Amino acid sequence: MKWIAGLMLAVLAGAAYADGGRLNIPANATWQEECGSCHIPYPPQLLSRQDWQQLMGGLDKHFAANAALGLQERREISAFLQRYGASSERYVTNTMRISDTPWFKREHREVSRATWADPAVKSRSNCTACHVNAERGDWSERGIRVPGGRFEDDDD
Amino acid sequence: MNWKVCIALLSWLSAGTASAESPVALMNGYTSEAARSAPGFVPSAQRGKDFFARKWGVSGKMPNCQSCHGNDLTQESRHVITGRRIAPLSPQANGERLTSSAKVEKWFGRNCQEVVGRACTAAEKADLIKFFSNPGVKS
Numbered sequence: 001m002k003w004i005a006g007l008m009l010a011v012l013a014g015a016a017y018a019d020g021g022r023l024n025i026p027a028n029a030t031w032q033e034e035c036g037s038c039h040i041p042y043p044p045q046l047l048s049r050q051d052w053q054q055l056m057g058g059l060d061k062h063f064a065a066n067a068a069l070g071l072q073e074r075r076e077i078s079a080f081l082q083r084y085g086a087s088s089e090r091y092v093t094n095t096m097r098i099s100d101t102p103w104f105k106r107e108h109r110e111v112s113r114a115t116w117a118d119p120a121v122k123s124r125s126n127c128t129a130c131h132v133n134a135e136r137g138d139w140s141e142r143g144i145r146v147p148g149g150r151f152e153d154d155d156d
Numbered sequence: 157m158n159w160k161v162c163i164a165l166l167s168w169l170s171a172g173t174a175s176a177e178s179p180v181a182l183m184n185g186y187t188s189e190a191a192r193s194a195p196g197f198v199p200s201a202q203r204g205k206d207f208f209a210r211k212w213g214v215s216g217k218m219p220n221c222q223s224c225h226g227n228d229l230t231q232e233s234r235h236v237i238t239g240r241r242i243a244p245l246s247p248q249a250n251g252e253r254l255t256s257s258a259k260v261e262k263w264f265g266r267n268c269q270e271v272v273g274r275a276c277t278a279a280e281k282a283d284l285i286k287f288f289s290n291p292g293v294k295s
Contacts, residue, residue, distance in 0.1 A: 037240075038235050038237075038238055038240055039235070039238040039240050040240065063237075064215075064217065064237075065218075065237070065266075065270060066266045066267070066269050066270040067266065068265070068266055068269075070262075120239075121239070122237075122238075122239045123237060123238055123239060125237070125238045125239075126238050126239035126240070129239060
C-alpha cells in the first residue's frame with residue numbers, strides 16, 4: 001500500500017514539475033496546524049525572511065484578525081519560516097502580503113479584475129479557489145480551475 | 157487472544173472513555189469555574205445560541221460568530237475573509253471538535269477578543285459548548 005502511494009506521489013510530483021508548478025513544501029506539523037486554520041498554510045518560500053519576521057512579530061493584529069500564538073509555537077514557526085523563507089527580492093514587500101510581492105503580481109498578471117472579484121474567489125488569500133490541488137503541493141498551471149472559467153488553461 | 161492483550165486493550169479503551177478532553181468534560185470544567193462566582197450556574201444551549209448569533213459591533217468583517225461558522229453548526233462553513241473551509245463546530249457532525257482543552261482555549265482566546273472585543277467568561281464558554289453539542293435547540 002505504502003509503495004503505491006509513494007509511486008503515485010512520485011508520478012504527481014513529476015507531472016507537476018514538468019510545468020514548473022511543484023513547490024516542495026517542507027513539513028512542519030505546528031506550522032501546518034497553526035498557519036493553516038483560516039487560510040491554507042502558505043509556502044514559506046513565497047515570502048522573504050524579513051517579511052515573515054515582521055509578520056510573526058504582530059500576530060495579535062494579523063491582517064485585522066487575532067492569530068496570537070503561544071510562545072513555544074511562535075518560536076518554532078518563526079524558526080521554520082526563517083529556515084525556508086525566501087531571500088530573493090522578488091519575494092519582498094513592505095505589506096507582508098505574498099500577494100503584493102513582485103513575484104506574485106507577475107505570476108497573476110493575466111488574472112482579470114472580474115475573476116478576483118468573483119464570490120468564489122473573494123480574496124487573493126484564497127489560493128485554492130483556483131489552485132484546486134495547492135494543498136497537496138500542486139501549483140501547476142494544469143491544476144488551475146478558475147471559477148466562471150474566464151481564464152482558459154485547460155489544454156488537456 | 158491472551159489475557160495480557162485483553163488487559164492492554166481494556167485499559168486502552170477505558171483511558172479513551174475516561175478522557176478529560178471531551179465536550180462534556182470541557183463543559184463541566186467551565187461550568188464549575190462559572191459556579192464559583194455564580195453558585196448554581198447551569199449552562200444553557202439557548203443562551204449559547206443567542207451569544208453565537210449576537211452582533212457585537214466590534215469587528216466590521218466579523219460581526220458575530222456566524223460570520224465564519226455559519227448558521228448550521230452541523231455543516232461545513234467558510235471563513236468570511238479567506239474563504240477557507242471550516243469544519244462543522246458541532247461534535248454531532250465532527251468528532252474532533254471539543255476534544256482538546258488547549259485548542260478550545262486557544263480559539264476562544266482569539267475569537268472572543270476578535271468578535272466580542274474581550275475574553276469570554278467561563279459561563280459563556282459553557283453555554284457555547286452546550287449549544288455546539290445541541291445545535292438544534294429551538295428558540
